[in-house]
Amino acid sequence: MRFTHEQFRELAAKHGLAVTHQRQVVYEAVIASHGHHSPENIYAAVRRRIPSISLATVYNNLRLFIACGLLREVTPHASTLRVEGNLKPHHHLVCSRCKSVQDIEGDFIDFNRLSRQLPGGFDLAQPLIEVFGLCRRCRAKN
Amino acid sequence: MRFTHEQFRELAAKHGLAVTHQRQVVYEAVIASHGHHSPENIYAAVRRRIPSISLATVYNNLRLFIACGLLREVTPHASTLRVEGNLKPHHHLVCSRCKSVQDIEGDFIDFNRLSRQLPGGFDLAQPLIEVFGLCRRCRAKN
DNA sequence: GGTCGTTTTATACTGATTCTCATTCGATAA
DNA sequence: TTATCGAATGAGAATCAGTATAAAACGACC
Structure with missing residues (x-):
């Protein structure tokens, strides 16, 4: 299931988040790749679409998505953060x-x-x- | 329940561990303080008895105890290691x-x-x- | 006492994450 | 459109937990 801009706009509006290009691409990267992902993984994926994106932006947005329930935090037993889109x-x-x-x-x-x-x-x-x-x-x- | 040297000696022997003063004090510190503890907590407690102990020694011994089942690793959702003595x-x-x-x-x-x-x-x-x-x-x- | 393997210490290092701050963006008002 | 302002972003420094390394100390055994 590919997310359209419209779908993300709706989701963001529902949670009171501003819509930015980076934000959308980060979110899509998590959803598109099923499973449990580290910020580094997601950073790598997002960079293919936005080569100039900063790792800090990825972290910021992941935290934001987790905080408002768009993503789930997976046990960081691996000692590094993992997120999943499967709610x-x-x-x-x-x-x-x-x-x-x-x-x-x-x-x-x-x-x-x-x-x-x-x-x-x-x-x-x-x-x-x-x-x-x-x-x-x-x-x-x- | 206070651990005697004898009790620790037995445990160590059972698991094939050499008995050292530091090792015993680290183990006792975890057992004595019920609950879930970070290496830093334990380090602080142990330093009251062995002021010269190194943090690395605490880590070494905690890992060792976990590896042989003397302690359990608790979910580091807090993003830092926690151990407990309750088996x-x-x-x-x-x-x-x-x-x-x-x-x-x-x-x-x-x-x-x-x-x-x-x-x-x-x-x-x-x-x-x-x-x-x-x-x-x-x-x-x- | 000398030797050898193990443990401890001190410290440098790594990697993940956060912080800081200057810059840029985006929504809104004029 | 253009001006404005708060929010978001980017770059890189800072922090922090944990690990690695190497030298010194220990302890058992000969």
């Missing part, structure tokens, strides 16, 4: 060793039980679950 | 905003369903689950 409910499978992240779907959480265990005031409005284990590759390495 | 099965509640981590107990995961969803080869031997949401404080800030 549909899903969970993450994270390798404790190599820190790789895979999406996982499915209904394996008992939210009733979970909410009974929650400390007062904790808000699970958009729950994101991360399950840690060893990915196939790291397991093979023993 | 009993439990899960984490992480605030997406301020990155604080609380422990949570309870049996809200359906591991049968989960393992049906797992991609081949993913090893869930010591599953750790992290549930993201908004803590009371951040929620109050709206």
Whole structure:
């Protein structure tokens, strides 16, 4: 799904963001490349369309998009920020060793039980679950 | 529970680690202070007993303890490493905003369903689950 | 006491991210 | 259109966590 300028304009308006060329290209770069991406990755992709863009601009806009919910921050177990554009409910499978992240779907959480265990005031409005284990590759390495 | 030299000696022997004074003090500092700690925190605590200790030594030993399972690495959503000494099965509640981590107990995961969803080869031997949401404080800030 | 492998220390270095500030852009009013 | 003003951008310096390196200290063993 290719984003038209119109679609981005609408999204931006909904979240009170000014529309700039850089902003749009950064956003499209994340959406176009499915998966979990580092700011550097996105910077590289965006530079193909705007060679003069600054890394700081990419960071600024990623933070902005995360803050207003246009993008999700993925666990930076890799010690560097990762973002994803997939806002549909899903969970993450994270390798404790190599820190790789895979999406996982499915209904394996008992939210009733979970909410009974929650400390007062904790808000699970958009729950994101991360399950840690060893990915196939790291397991093979023993 | 205060760790005696004897207890640490046994643990170290079990994991094939040499016993050094620094190593013992680092380990005790983590165990003594329950919760989730950054290397800097631990460094500060250890320096009260060994003023000349180097930060690198703290890092070295924390990595070592994590590698042999004496400590657990906590999600560095805070973008900096955290460790905990609590090895009993439990899960984490992480605030997406301020990155604080609380422990949570309870049996809200359906591991049968989960393992049906797992991609081949993913090893869930010591599953750790992290549930993201908004803590009371951040929620109050709206 | 001498030797060897391990650990510690001090410090330099790297890489990710943020900060600063001058410049440019974009929306709006004239 | 043109002028204006606040917001966004670009360039590069600064910061900060963590790692690498190399020399010194330690400790077990002969």
